[in-house]
Amino acid sequence: MAERSSTIDPSAHRGALRADDAPWEGLLANLPGRGNVSRRQFIKGVIATGASVSAFSYFAGPAATSARASVPRLVSINVNGQARRVDVLPQETLAMTLRYKLGLTGTKLGCDRAECGACTVMIDGVAHYSCSTLTQRVRAREVVTVEGLESPDGTLHPVQQAFIDELGPQCGFCTPGQVMAAAALLEANPNPTREEARRAMSGNLCRCGAYDHYLNGVMRAAANGQAVAEEVSNG
Amino acid sequence: MMKDMMPHFDLVQPTDVESALDLLREHGRDAWALAGGYDSFDWFKNRGKQPSVVVDLEGLDELKGVRETGDGIEIGATTSLTDVENDPLVRERYGLLAEAVSVVASPQIRNGGTIGGNICQDTRCWYYRYGMPCYRAGGNVCYAGAPDAMNREHALFGADRCVAVTPSDSAPALVALDAEMVVRNARGERVIPAGEFFMPPGVDITRMTVLDPDDLLTAVRIPARWAGARFHFEKVADRKTWDFPLVNVAAAFRIADGRIDDSRIVLGAVECIPRRLTDVEDLVRGRVPNESTAAEAGELATQGARPLSYNHFKIPLVKNLVARAVRSA
Ligand SMILES: Cc1cc2nc3c(=O)[nH]c(=O)nc-3n(C[C@H](O)[C@H](O)[C@H](O)COP(=O)(O)OP(=O)(O)OC[C@H]3O[C@@H](n4cnc5c(N)ncnc54)[C@H](O)[C@@H]3O)c2cc1C
Ligand code: SF4
Ligand code: FES
Ligand code: FES
Numbered sequence: 001m002a003e004r005s006s007t008i009d010p011s012a013h014r015g016a017l018r019a020d021d022a023p024w025e026g027l028l029a030n031l032p033g034r035g036n037v038s039r040r041q042f043i044k045g046v047i048a049t050g051a052s053v054s055a056f057s058y059f060a061g062p063a064a065t066s067a068r069a070s071v072p073r074l075v076s077i078n079v080n081g082q083a084r085r086v087d088v089l090p091q092e093t094l095a096m097t098l099r100y101k102l103g104l105t106g107t108k109l110g111c112d113r114a115e116c117g118a119c120t121v122m123i124d125g126v127a128h129y130s131c132s133t134l135t136q137r138v139r140a141r142e143v144v145t146v147e148g149l150e151s152p153d154g155t156l157h158p159v160q161q162a163f164i165d166e167l168g169p170q171c172g173f174c175t176p177g178q179v180m181a182a183a184a185l186l187e188a189n190p191n192p193t194r195e196e197a198r199r200a201m202s203g204n205l206c207r208c209g210a211y212d213h214y215l216n217g218v219m220r221a222a223a224n225g226q227a228v229a230e231e232v233s234n235g
Numbered sequence: 236m237m238k239d240m241m242p243h244f245d246l247v248q249p250t251d252v253e254s255a256l257d258l259l260r261e262h263g264r265d266a267w268a269l270a271g272g273y274d275s276f277d278w279f280k281n282r283g284k285q286p287s288v289v290v291d292l293e294g295l296d297e298l299k300g301v302r303e304t305g306d307g308i309e310i311g312a313t314t315s316l317t318d319v320e321n322d323p324l325v326r327e328r329y330g331l332l333a334e335a336v337s338v339v340a341s342p343q344i345r346n347g348g349t350i351g352g353n354i355c356q357d358t359r360c361w362y363y364r365y366g367m368p369c370y371r372a373g374g375n376v377c378y379a380g381a382p383d384a385m386n387r388e389h390a391l392f393g394a395d396r397c398v399a400v401t402p403s404d405s406a407p408a409l410v411a412l413d414a415e416m417v418v419r420n421a422r423g424e425r426v427i428p429a430g431e432f433f434m435p436p437g438v439d440i441t442r443m444t445v446l447d448p449d450d451l452l453t454a455v456r457i458p459a460r461w462a463g464a465r466f467h468f469e470k471v472a473d474r475k476t477w478d479f480p481l482v483n484v485a486a487a488f489r490i491a492d493g494r495i496d497d498s499r500i501v502l503g504a505v506e507c508i509p510r511r512l513t514d515v516e517d518l519v520r521g522r523v524p525n526e527s528t529a530a531e532a533g534e535l536a537t538q539g540a541r542p543l544s545y546n547h548f549k550i551p552l553v554k555n556l557v558a559r560a561v562r563s564a
Contacts, residue, residue: 070245090246090289091279112280114273114344115477129343132276136246137293181342202476203341 071136078141079104080148086135094130094138095119098145106146106176110205117204120177120184121145127184127203146176149183158228159183162221163214170208177204182218190225192218241279248291252298252419252453255290259449260421262288268451269293270313270352273344278357283366298351298453301325307458309417312351312451316405317342319350329457331466331485335408338468341476351452353405354416354432355444358507359479360389360399370396370440382544388481391540391549393506395437398543400504404470406433407485407503410511412461417454418446426456433508443507461487461499467560471552480504482549484556488524488564495519495528495564500557502536505549512536515557524564533558 071090076083079102086101095112098104098121110118112131119131122144149157156164159182169175178201185192185200192200197218206214244267249255259266267286269275270293278284292298298313301322308324316336319325326333339345339353357364360371360379368374379386380398389398406429414429427445434442446452465488472478483503489496498519502510515532522528536557537550 070247089240089243091241091244093241093276096240113277114340117341117343120343126346127343128347132272132344133347134246134272134291136248137291200342203343 075136075139077135077138077143079143080145081142088135090134090136092135094121094133094135094143097135098130098143104145104147108173108176110173110177115205116174117177117181118174120180120204122180122184122187125184125187127181127200129203144180144183146179149179157183158221158224159186159217162224163217166213166217166220168210168213168217170206170210174204174206174208178206178214182214182221185218186222186225190229191222194219197222241276242282242285244279244286244289246289246291248294250294250296252295252451255292255295256419256421256449256451258288258290259451264448266290266448270355271315271344271348272352273340273348274352274356277364281364281366283364292349292351292451304456307456307460307462310350310455310457312453312455313349314351316340316345316348316350316353319405320345328459328462329412331411331461331464331468331487332405332408332457334466334468335404335470335483335485338470338475339404344477350405350455353403354409354455355446355452356403357443358399359402360397361385363399371399371436373441380543384543385545386543387545387548388479388504389543389546390507391505391542391546391553392510393435393437393508394541395435395440397436397440397507399436399507401433401443401506401508402479403503403509404480404483407483407501407509408468409455409457410509411485411487411499411501412457413499415456415458416452417456418450419453420447420449420451424453429455429509430511436507461489464489465564467563469556469559471556482552482556484560486560486564490524490564494521494523495561496521498564500532500536500560502553502557505540505553512557514538515561519561519564524561526562529558529562532561 073087075088076085084102086097088097095107095109098107107121107130108118109131110116114129114132119129120127121130123138123141149160159179163179181201181204185197189196197215201214247258249258265287267289269289269291292313298311300311300314301324302309303324310319316339320333320337362378363369363371367378370377377396377398378384379389386398390400410429416427416429416432418425418427432444434444467486470480470483472480480503482505486500488498498516500512500515515535518535519528519532533554537554540550542550
């Protein structure tokens, strides 16, 4: 996947793909449509997904609808305990903002379609796919990425340590997502059964097939957490 | 697969339902209501649908949460699937729904995806999702119905040019529970029985529900009628996580003196709309839910199935899932 620079020109996208402005509309005027479907709807339907799109997007039409009540561009989001000021497009996903605007490349993009879990982060303590979350949605939330788990003195999060001890990762690409899913699980349920842990981790694919290693890691982290909790309560 | 930005849209984040309704009315077909986004972003990223104004429902607090009503419960449309699954009222009285939403997609998708979005989601026919100009997209051909098409996931029943199926796990459960959909637009509110909410292709091939572009689903009401009944939900999919149902069944039974007094048996993913099996409900009424009742029910459930080239396997699935549901009563 090509790295993108942080300067994404919105004018190249703004309104470019609206059928109203489309220079090819005349060409499509005689295509068969169905009685109850307007031609414009039809055209919207046939703008095929995939390769043809990049060509279309150069036909930048006039600016689209007014920005009335549309979201602000300069926003502040709380990531890993810090307020980060960032210029965010309305349609921008959190994965994009984290990786390409804030340099937090620990969060991976695997599929960009909610089908792999590599992009998992915590939002207010709950696991979410950052590839499928608009950054504009998290303005009042607390986002934690894999970079935010270790303590300031460099001590790893119990899940990170347990994944190392259990030789969790193989290639490591899915690991940040696995770590975040596990950390979110233990936050909600510090003492899960193996079955509960398996279910909580089921939204994270691992192409290396290291599932059992990760699961062992989650159970070890939970056990270590329990041990620490008991120590604390025993004074 | 592309990993780039979605095309531009204006994002509006209203904080009250009236403003949201005004925006939807004002922008008509150019507007798009956004709940969890797990159906929407797929369309936007693939350039299959390109609204110019996206109305974010996240800020509408009155659309969130589960409330008790005089007759049952009301679930706000943007309540997450995880919250529906974990809600004490839902678990205690309507375990069928809790179970149905628990097998949707993946944990993260259930954390962000909403019950309203799950009901309103578009079909997953992959020709259509890939942007092919088929009937459903306003064209005049169905790619999936062709003899050599990849139609393993498609319909057994009720096809009318389009052979796509309802992909939702929660929809059959809501039909089985006699749920009602509360729908609002700028002109007022209407309440639609779940059994009439979904749109057959013969009536309008371009949409999956009766919702007009300016309509908002605000809540789902579940009456007390089936509270605490005997429930059965089963989903068959290729993988336990992520995959949409190949067939699912949601059933509710009232038993009196060891016999089935009344029931609802509803299949998903075999027709464009959830398929309520009223014939089977009639057949099992007054009968003991034993092996022979179950076998007859399973057999009857497959009547009228018209398989495509690659989905014959759904027929024995329907038969066995319905038989198992009846046996469980
Ligand atoms: C990889 C993957 C696997 C999946 N697997 C399953 C599965 O196994 N079973 C299953 O049931 N689902 C599955 N889904 C679907 C997922 O559960 C739905 O996408 C999700 O429930 C849709 O809800 P959402 O809140 O994300 O909807 P959105 O994407 O926000 O909305 C979906 C549609 O409904 C409309 N809409 C949403 N809310 C309202 C409202 N209140 N009023 C009017 N219109 C509204 C939107 O405009 C849009 O057209 C899967 C999705 C993905 C991405
Ligand atoms: S099944 Fe329906 S959605 Fe799929 S290609 Fe045919 S008309 Fe289109
Ligand atoms: S990149 Fe988000 S789930 Fe795959
Ligand atoms: S360790 Fe390689 S993908 Fe999981």
